[in-house]
Amino acid sequence: MFRYIWKKEIQGELYTWKSTLWLLISSLLFSVTSYLLLTNKELSLLDQTELLWLLGKIIIGVALLIVTVDASSSITAEFEKETAESLFVSPLKMKDFIVGKLLASLTLWAAIFVVSIPYILVTSAGSHLAVAFLFYIALLGTLGILGFVFLIFAVSLLFRSSKNTLTTSLILLLGLSIPAVFTSTLKTDVVSQIISKVNPIDSIFSSLDNVLVDYKLSLTQNWQYILPLILFCMLTFGLLIFAMRHFEKKGVISNE
């Protein structure tokens, strides 16, 4: 049954031009970034691997931001626009509802990834890293986005308000992103290193660095970065399960 929710979400995004707008914004940001990386005097002096690394950070950063904003209203809109009551008096199960919404968010990520492919190919022209770069962007982006969507959906079910969900999700995203953009020279103490190791966004950027700068292309060589991402997904999935149970216990309508 989840596929009907998934289809409805995709249709809704297309009819309301929301996804078109998101893809246009992504495309513009990737265009500006690629143009600057390739033509700006100072930036173009960077090594190609560093250009790719910067582009990779921007692709994943933009995708995380767009999916966060989009997913924040995905569940809560059903309550705020009073469509939840009709949905939940039907035989629709909670897990189908969540899976349908989750697939819609992953579809948005997939579309952003597809939009980014030409920019990746242009920026990596002449390099042997294009395929590995694409693979790692897809893998790390999917894991990161999956974890964040689990988290956002859990917050949505607990708060049932798009404003609260969006604010909380953006604070969490910013909170995890800010330490990740610091250079490794600022992360010499034990605390910073621990935070860096458990921070999913840091893991994504470090893995890209490992692939592009250190040429460590195999999955086994990136395991130390992929594992924290998987753990992050498991943790947020656990939180989502808790939020679903809490939601079902309280009822679709929790108060008047």
Add this chain to the structure above:
Amino acid sequence: MSSIISIKNLSKSYGTQKAVDGLNLEIQRGEFYGFLGPNGAGKTTTIRMITGILQPDEGEILVDGYAVHEKEYVAKIIGVVPEGRGFYEWMTAEEYLYFFANLYSVSKNNQTSLVDSLLTEVDLTKRRHSKIGTYSRGMRQRLGLARALINRPQLLVLDEPTLGLDPQGQESVQKLLRKLNSEGVTIFLSSHLLDEVSRLCTRIGILNNGRLLVEGTEKEIREKTNLKDKNLTEIFLHLTRT
């Protein structure tokens, strides 16, 4: 006749406010039951508990012998026009009904004829391809009713289905409800329109402050309240004055 809704000692509070207080109800199969009460009496709360989207604090609700949380069975035999009347504004009426037909697992072969007949029943055939966002309030109410009938329910639960409709709109909804009831559908109708309830319902319950004050046919209610020369509106006002 057997009970299609059986409610025993149902209670629900919001903070310190008791919305429903020890409610007992038996709705028989094939009945047209009118559920009356002033604003805040607990009608919507009761309906939401019957439809399983609000958890009671205490008590038991059985729909056709099944506890409401046994959603797989209950959702298939119940049709609901809830108080929350949100629609996917970007969908057309046809797309909206197909979407719900899929949620109710109506087979692909039957979907077209079902959607056609429902749109005809609620008189929306001509606007079937228009976006719901362009619909008037009356058209939305009728579409909501069509959605509630998508599973051809045995029990139809309606929370003020004619609210905000003009007299023509009210008449067309009432006509449809009468027809459904004559076909054997049990109807549980919550309404503010006492005249509507008086004309349509075979049995009436009056709720106030979460408690059922009186229940029965209109004649029985007159007898029970010793207000034999009064109409339903006068009885209602008399009972809910405090």
